[in-house]
Amino acid sequence: MKTIEQRRLTxxxxxxxxxxxxxxxxxxxxxTQKKILSDYCGQNGIRIYDFYTDDGYTGTNFNRPAFRRxxxxxxxxxxxxxxVKDLSRFGRNHVKVGSYxxxxxxxxxxxxxxxxxxxxxxxxxFDYDLMIPIKNVFNEYYPADCSRKTRxxxxxxxxxxxYIAARAPYGYRKSKEDxxxxxxxxxTAPIVVEIFEMAAYQGYGYDKIARVLTERKVLAPMxxxxxxxxxxxxxxxxxxxxxxxxxxxxxxTYLGHCVNGKRRVASYKNKKVLKQSEDQWIVVENVFPQLIxxxxxxxxxxxxxxxxxxxxxxxVNIFAGxxxxxxxxxxxxxxxxxDHVNYFVCNTYKKKGPGHCTSHYLPYDDLYGAVLSDIQExxxxxxxxxxxxxxxxLERISDSDGSQRQQTEREIADLxxxxxxxxxxxxxxxxxxxxxxxxxxxxxxxxERCEAEQTKAEERLSLLKKSITSEGEPxxxxxxxxxxxxxxxxxxxxxxxxxxRLISSITIGDRIKTDGMTSQVITVNYKFIGAx
Numbered sequence: 001m002k003t004i005e006q007r008r009l010t011x012x013x014x015x016x017x018x019x020x021x022x023x024x025x026x027x028x029x030x031x032t033q034k035k036i037l038s039d040y041c042g043q044n045g046i047r048i049y050d051f052y053t054d055d056g057y058t059g060t061n062f063n064r065p066a067f068r069r070x071x072x073x074x075x076x077x078x079x080x081x082x083x084v085k086d087l088s089r090f091g092r093n094h095v096k097v098g099s100y101x102x103x104x105x106x107x108x109x110x111x112x113x114x115x116x117x118x119x120x121x122x123x124x125x126f127d128y129d130l131m132i133p134i135k136n137v138f139n140e141y142y143p144a145d146c147s148r149k150t151r152x153x154x155x156x157x158x159x160x161x162x163y164i165a166a167r168a169p170y171g172y173r174k175s176k177e178d179x180x181x182x183x184x185x186x187x188t189a190p191i192v193v194e195i196f197e198m199a200a201y202q203g204y205g206y207d208k209i210a211r212v213l214t215e216r217k218v219l220a221p222m223x224x225x226x227x228x229x230x231x232x233x234x235x236x237x238x239x240x241x242x243x244x245x246x247x248x249x250x251x252x253t254y255l256g257h258c259v260n261g262k263r264r265v266a267s268y269k270n271k272k273v274l275k276q277s278e279d280q281w282i283v284v285e286n287v288f289p290q291l292i293x294x295x296x297x298x299x300x301x302x303x304x305x306x307x308x309x310x311x312x313x314x315x316v317n318i319f320a321g322x323x324x325x326x327x328x329x330x331x332x333x334x335x336x337x338x339d340h341v342n343y344f345v346c347n348t349y350k351k352k353g354p355g356h357c358t359s360h361y362l363p364y365d366d367l368y369g370a371v372l373s374d375i376q377e378x379x380x381x382x383x384x385x386x387x388x389x390x391x392x393x394l395e396r397i398s399d400s401d402g403s404q405r406q407q408t409e410r411e412i413a414d415l416x417x418x419x420x421x422x423x424x425x426x427x428x429x430x431x432x433x434x435x436x437x438x439x440x441x442x443x444x445x446x447x448e449r450c451e452a453e454q455t456k457a458e459e460r461l462s463l464l465k466k467s468i469t470s471e472g473e474p475x476x477x478x479x480x481x482x483x484x485x486x487x488x489x490x491x492x493x494x495x496x497x498x499x500x501r502l503i504s505s506i507t508i509g510d511r512i513k514t515d516g517m518t519s520q521v522i523t524v525n526y527k528f529i530g531a532x
Contacts, residue, residue, distance in 0.1 A: 009046040009111065011081040012070045013037040016054045016089045030055055033085045040083065040115050049079045059092030074110050086116035087135050094137045101132065161258045161284035169253045170221040171291050173228075182253070182288040189291050191218060192254060196292050199249060200299035201497040203320060206249070210240040220244065249304070252283060255297055256290035259283050295480070295527070303500060318496040319344075319367065319506065326509045326521070328357045334364070344508070358510050362520060371506065372494055374524045378532050382485045393478055393529045408464055415461040422454040477528040502526055 162180035171192035223237035323332035342364035509521030
């Protein structure tokens with residue numbers, strides 16, 4: 001059997017160029033690589049079987065089409081030599097390149113030549129050439145360094161409020177002058193607003209919103225994007241789904257904020273896209289045109305956070321998410337008696353019993369009548385004497401603002417202190433477990449209680465901090481409320497959208513019997529202005 005040196009050499013000339021290589025001073029175009037390899041083969045009497053070209057493929061990944069075809073031809077023994085311009089064209093992963101040069105190619109009887117690096121596996125000193133692994137390490141360093149610099153540049157752009165994602169969110173388009181700036185898309189922006197309003201004021205969930213848009217034959221975001229780019233969309237173009245709506249309602253870009261860093265590539269070697277936790281996002285506020293008002297955003301998220309159910313009679317609970325117990329501040333849920341009369345009861349009482357709260361029993365019709373009367377009286381004041389109404393509300397707000405903020409700040413301080421206590425308590429529990437003073441079962445039980453309380457405290461703390469930072473001008477907020485109220489006149493019945501537009505919560509007191517008479521306090525808290 002002839003050795004590699006004795007056989008007539010039939011070569012695969014392999015050429016590769018990636019986007020990153022455009023910055024590499026040692027790399028050259030595909031055509032130049034072909035010319036170098038063709039000249040080398042001509043000068044050394046080597047027959048070229050074929051040119052194998054991977055244009056636009058990174059050297060860190062060996063799953064390249066032309067490279068795979070070349071290795072298949074090597075296995076079929078139609079080639080016995082592989083020639084590249086230099087080692088970096090073959091690959092930029094020093095472990096895999098070393099494996100190919102030391103094991104794979106020799107076992108297949110393939111001679112390897114890198115023209116520019118003066119590497120030839122037929123040389124007797126090939127196995128002892130220590131410069132080859134060193135060159136491979138340096139070749140791998142280049143894409144790693146490029147990746148690092150690219151990430152730094154993108155992070156700087158993100159911190160500067162530049163939008164760096166590939167596509168604009170539904171409702172926006174990228175500016176023609178600067179692709180890092182978002183502009184309002186007049187066609188889709190109203191649909192975004194409608195989606196939030198369906199969640200905030202009609203009580204629709206993600207799935208219901210998706211069904212409504214699908215039934216109305218509204219183009220789904222991906223289909224609309226394809227249409228704008230002149231591409232074909234093979235799926236049903238009007239098929240909206242729950243996930244699409246969910247992601248849109250949680251997209252802070254609609255508040256005018258620039259949000260980057262939601263996802264990242266695992267590494268320069270592994271191109272798998274990973275989701276990042278919210279605390280790793282880069283958010284720059286008030287950069288782009290705001291599609292959704294702060295209040296609409298808040299209303300939509302508050303309504304979606306409350307589970308909505310129909311009663312046994314099939315009627316929809318228009319008060320879902322609005323009713324609060326005046327003692328424990330939990331929601332009141334709807335229930336039914338055997339004769340199918342709807343009534344409300346405190347969820348704490350319902351789940352934990354009378355030792356934790358009282359029932360706060362309230363028939364549906366009684367609540368309906370009380371709230372309707374309160375709203376009618378408020379609207380009458382707005383329509384008949386708007387200026388007096390505004391003056392009276394502003395006076396009350398100015399009197400209560402100072403004490404309310406002080407109360408909020410005191411609660412924040414208490415929560416911070418309690419969170420620190422819980423953290424210390426958890427550490428003590430862990431130490432007791434390590435010292436054998438606490439069993440694993442007891443540790444788990446106590447730790448879960450501790451973590452649950454801490455999570456609840458942190459959520460409340462976050463909500464209070466946001467309430468302080470998001471406090472608006474009373475006059476402006478009152479003006480918004482009056483504009484909404486003026487849309488309703490001489491109402492005779494309630495509906496879910498009206499309640500959610502006007503009311504922030506309805507506080508329900510307990511039933512009190514005095515001298516044979518039963519009374520119950522129902523407080524309607526209107527948005528921006530509180531109880532009237």
